[in-house]
Amino acid sequence: MKNELQLSDWLPTTNKEVKIRGWEALDVILFSGDAYVDHPTFGPAVIGRMLESFGLRVAIVPQPNVNDNLQDFVKLGAPKMFFGVTGGCMDPMISNYNANKKRRDKDAYTPNGDIGFRPDYATTVYTNILKEKWPNTPVLIGGIEASLRRVTHYDFWSDKLMPSILETSKADMLVYGMGEQPLREVVRLLEKGVPFNSINTVLQTAVLLNKDEKIPKNSNWEDIEISSHEVCLKDKKKYASNFKVIEQESNKLAARRIFQKIGDKTLMINPPYPTMTEAEIDASFDYPYTRLPHPKYNKRGPIPAFEMIKFSINIHRGCFGGCSFCTISAHQGKFIASRSQESILKEVDTVANMPDFKGYLSDIGGPSANMYQMKGKVQSICDKCISPSCISPVICSNLDTSHKPLTELYQAVDNHPKVKKSFIGSGIRHDMLVPEFNKNADPKELDAYTEEVMTKHVSGRLKVAPEHTSDPVLKLMRKPSFKYFHKFKERFDKINIKKGLKLQLIPYFISNHPACEVEDMANLAAETKDMGFQLEQVQGFTPTPMTVATVIYYSGYHPYTLKKVNTPITKKEKDEQHRFFFWYKDENKAWIKKTLNKLGREDLLSVLLPEKTEKWRKNKPTGDAKNTFNDAVPFNQRTAEDKVRFNGKKRHKKKRRSS
Incomplete structure (x- = not known):
C-alpha cells in the first residue's frame, strides 16, 4: 500500500x-x-x-x-x-x-x-x-x-x-x-x-460578542443566562450552579442558547445539533484516507497512538454513561451515533487488505464498546429528557439495551476471510451485562454477548471499570453499586469454567475522587483482595474541564444539589488514598497498619495484613458475635452485620480543606 x-x-x-x-x-x-x-x-x-x-x-x-x-x-x-x-x-x-x-x-x-x-x-x-x-x-x-x-x-x-x-x-x-x-x-x-x-x-458554535454588538435573534431558540465569569470568581457556589445548566443543555435535543458575561463581552453558546444520522457518520469514515502517518515522519519513528489503532475499527460515537469524572459525553454527546454494519464491514475489508495486516483486528469498539445501536425506544421521550445519564442511577426503561446487533456485527466481522481474530480493546460496560441491573434486556441475550466476547474477542484478559467499591462514591460517580461487579464476576467465572478458558478479569479503579475518604480506599483494598485481586489498572483522579467531579473538586459543591462534598485536595491526601491500591508492597505495610489502627479499623487490617494483626487477634474482645469480624469468611458469604462493619457505614468525617 x-x-x-x-x-x-x-x-x-x-x-x-x-x-x-x-x-x-x-x-x-x-x-x-x-x-x-x-x-x-x-x-x-x-x-x-x-x-x-x-x-x-x-x-x-x-x-x-x-x-x-x-x-x-x-x-x-x-x-x-x-x-x-x-x-x-x-x-x-x-x-x-x-x-x-x-x-x-x-x-x-x-x-x-x-x-x-x-x-x-x-x-x-x-x-x-x-x-x-x-x-x-x-x-x-x-x-x-x-x-x-x-x-x-x-x-x-x-x-x-x-x-x-x-x-x-x-x-x-x-x-x-x-x-x-x-x-x-x-x-x-x-x-x-x-x-x-x-x-x-450556527448550531453547536460559540462566539464572544463585544458590548456594542446586538444579540442575534432566533425565534426557534429559548435563551438562558448563567452567572458571569466575574461572579464565578467570587462565588464558588454560583460557579457550581452554572455547570448544571451547561450539562443539561448540552444533552438536550431541544436545548436553550446560553449566555455568559465576561467583562464587557457576552459569550453566546448556540444549541447543539441533533445526533448524527447513520448516513452522516458513515460519510465521515468514507473519505479517501491513506490511513497512515504523513511520510514526513518515516525517519522519526512510529507514532504510538497510531500503532495502537492501526488495525482497529470505531463503530460508534457518544456515550450515555454520563460518568462524573469523564468528558466523553460532554464532547461527543450522550446519544449514540452508530455506523451501519455495511460501513463497518467496508472498513474491515480495507484494513484486511493492508499489506502488513496479519489477520488480527485490535479493537471493534467505541467510547464504550457495548453501546452500539442503542437508543430510546420512543424518541419523543428522549427529546424531552434532561438526564445526563441513561443508566444512572438505574437504566432508563425507554433505553433499548439489546446487545444482539453488536453480537451479529462481531460475527459478520469474523466471517471476513482475512480476519483471524477481532479483539475488543475498548472498555466494556460490565453492569449492562448483569440482568439484575439491566432489567430491560433478555438475560439470554446478555449471556450470549458475554460468552461471544470471552470466547472469541479477548486475549487472556478482560478489562472492565467498576471504578470503586463504595456506594456513596459510586453514586456520585454515576456508576452502579459494586454488588453488580460481584454479579458480573460470577457470570464471568461461570463461563470461564464452562468453556475451559483461563481468562483474567482486570478491574479499573480510581482513588481520591470527590466524596472518597481514606476509609473508602481501605475498604476498596480489602474487598478487592478478598475477591482475589492484586490491583494493577489504577489511577488517581485528574480534574479536567467540563465534568461534575472537577466542579466539585474546585468549588466543594455538587452542582445538582449545591450541597458540600468533601474532596481530597492536598498531595498528602491524594498519596495516602492511592497507597491503599498497593497494600501488598512492603514499603506501605507499616503505614497501612498505623492508619487503620488510628481509624479503629482493625477488621480491615486483618484482611489486608493478617500477619500484622496477630497481637490484635489474641487480645480482640469477645462478646456479642455481631461486634466481631470473621475475616476467614469470603466477603459474599459474610453476615449483613459484618458487611456493614466492613463497608464502614459510619464514615470517618473530615472537614473539607479549602482549595
Missing part, C-alpha cells in the same frame, strides 16, 4: 506539497497539536477530508514550532476562508502532564513518543500567534481542548478559574463537540457570501 501512494495522497503540509497539487492559494489551513495521521480516528484528518470533499483547498500544519521564528505560522500564507485550530485528540495538558502535574516522558501523538512538540494550552498558543501574524483572517477553534473550555472552567494545572477559551485565545468562533455538522454549515454560509463575522447563529 505504501508503495502505491503518492505524496499528494495526503493533505499538503508544506508549500512544496501545495504546489504538487497545482494550487496557488488555500481556502482553509488547519493547525494541530498532533502529528498528522490521515486516519478516521484522528479528528484533524476527518475535518480536513470533509472540507476537501466540499471542493475546498485544504492544508494542515501539524505540531507547528512555537519556539523559533514562528515560520510554521506564515509559510503557507493566509487562507481565503479561515484558519482552523485544535490542540489535538487529547487535551494538551493531559498529553503533557500526569495526575501529579509532573511532565510525561512520552507523547502518544508524536513520532517516537517524543515530548516537546506540543505546547501547554496549545489551542490558545497557536491562535494567539495566528491573530498576531494574520489579524484580518478569522480563526475557528475546535477539538476537545476548545470544546471543554467553552465557558468559565477550572484549570487544574494553573489552579485557577479561567474564562472561556474564546477570551484567552482571541479566536473568532468556537465549534464544540464533533465538528462535521457545524463546519458544513459555516462553509455553506461563507460560500454564499456571508462575512465570517456575521456568522453567529
Whole structure:
C-alpha cells in the first residue's frame, strides 16, 4: 500500500506539497497539536477530508514550532476562508502532564513518543500567534481542548478559574463537540457570501460578542443566562450552579442558547445539533484516507497512538454513561451515533487488505464498546429528557439495551476471510451485562454477548471499570453499586469454567475522587483482595474541564444539589488514598497498619495484613458475635452485620480543606 501512494495522497503540509497539487492559494489551513495521521480516528484528518470533499483547498500544519521564528505560522500564507485550530485528540495538558502535574516522558501523538512538540494550552498558543501574524483572517477553534473550555472552567494545572477559551485565545468562533455538522454549515454560509463575522447563529458554535454588538435573534431558540465569569470568581457556589445548566443543555435535543458575561463581552453558546444520522457518520469514515502517518515522519519513528489503532475499527460515537469524572459525553454527546454494519464491514475489508495486516483486528469498539445501536425506544421521550445519564442511577426503561446487533456485527466481522481474530480493546460496560441491573434486556441475550466476547474477542484478559467499591462514591460517580461487579464476576467465572478458558478479569479503579475518604480506599483494598485481586489498572483522579467531579473538586459543591462534598485536595491526601491500591508492597505495610489502627479499623487490617494483626487477634474482645469480624469468611458469604462493619457505614468525617 505504501508503495502505491503518492505524496499528494495526503493533505499538503508544506508549500512544496501545495504546489504538487497545482494550487496557488488555500481556502482553509488547519493547525494541530498532533502529528498528522490521515486516519478516521484522528479528528484533524476527518475535518480536513470533509472540507476537501466540499471542493475546498485544504492544508494542515501539524505540531507547528512555537519556539523559533514562528515560520510554521506564515509559510503557507493566509487562507481565503479561515484558519482552523485544535490542540489535538487529547487535551494538551493531559498529553503533557500526569495526575501529579509532573511532565510525561512520552507523547502518544508524536513520532517516537517524543515530548516537546506540543505546547501547554496549545489551542490558545497557536491562535494567539495566528491573530498576531494574520489579524484580518478569522480563526475557528475546535477539538476537545476548545470544546471543554467553552465557558468559565477550572484549570487544574494553573489552579485557577479561567474564562472561556474564546477570551484567552482571541479566536473568532468556537465549534464544540464533533465538528462535521457545524463546519458544513459555516462553509455553506461563507460560500454564499456571508462575512465570517456575521456568522453567529450556527448550531453547536460559540462566539464572544463585544458590548456594542446586538444579540442575534432566533425565534426557534429559548435563551438562558448563567452567572458571569466575574461572579464565578467570587462565588464558588454560583460557579457550581452554572455547570448544571451547561450539562443539561448540552444533552438536550431541544436545548436553550446560553449566555455568559465576561467583562464587557457576552459569550453566546448556540444549541447543539441533533445526533448524527447513520448516513452522516458513515460519510465521515468514507473519505479517501491513506490511513497512515504523513511520510514526513518515516525517519522519526512510529507514532504510538497510531500503532495502537492501526488495525482497529470505531463503530460508534457518544456515550450515555454520563460518568462524573469523564468528558466523553460532554464532547461527543450522550446519544449514540452508530455506523451501519455495511460501513463497518467496508472498513474491515480495507484494513484486511493492508499489506502488513496479519489477520488480527485490535479493537471493534467505541467510547464504550457495548453501546452500539442503542437508543430510546420512543424518541419523543428522549427529546424531552434532561438526564445526563441513561443508566444512572438505574437504566432508563425507554433505553433499548439489546446487545444482539453488536453480537451479529462481531460475527459478520469474523466471517471476513482475512480476519483471524477481532479483539475488543475498548472498555466494556460490565453492569449492562448483569440482568439484575439491566432489567430491560433478555438475560439470554446478555449471556450470549458475554460468552461471544470471552470466547472469541479477548486475549487472556478482560478489562472492565467498576471504578470503586463504595456506594456513596459510586453514586456520585454515576456508576452502579459494586454488588453488580460481584454479579458480573460470577457470570464471568461461570463461563470461564464452562468453556475451559483461563481468562483474567482486570478491574479499573480510581482513588481520591470527590466524596472518597481514606476509609473508602481501605475498604476498596480489602474487598478487592478478598475477591482475589492484586490491583494493577489504577489511577488517581485528574480534574479536567467540563465534568461534575472537577466542579466539585474546585468549588466543594455538587452542582445538582449545591450541597458540600468533601474532596481530597492536598498531595498528602491524594498519596495516602492511592497507597491503599498497593497494600501488598512492603514499603506501605507499616503505614497501612498505623492508619487503620488510628481509624479503629482493625477488621480491615486483618484482611489486608493478617500477619500484622496477630497481637490484635489474641487480645480482640469477645462478646456479642455481631461486634466481631470473621475475616476467614469470603466477603459474599459474610453476615449483613459484618458487611456493614466492613463497608464502614459510619464514615470517618473530615472537614473539607479549602482549595
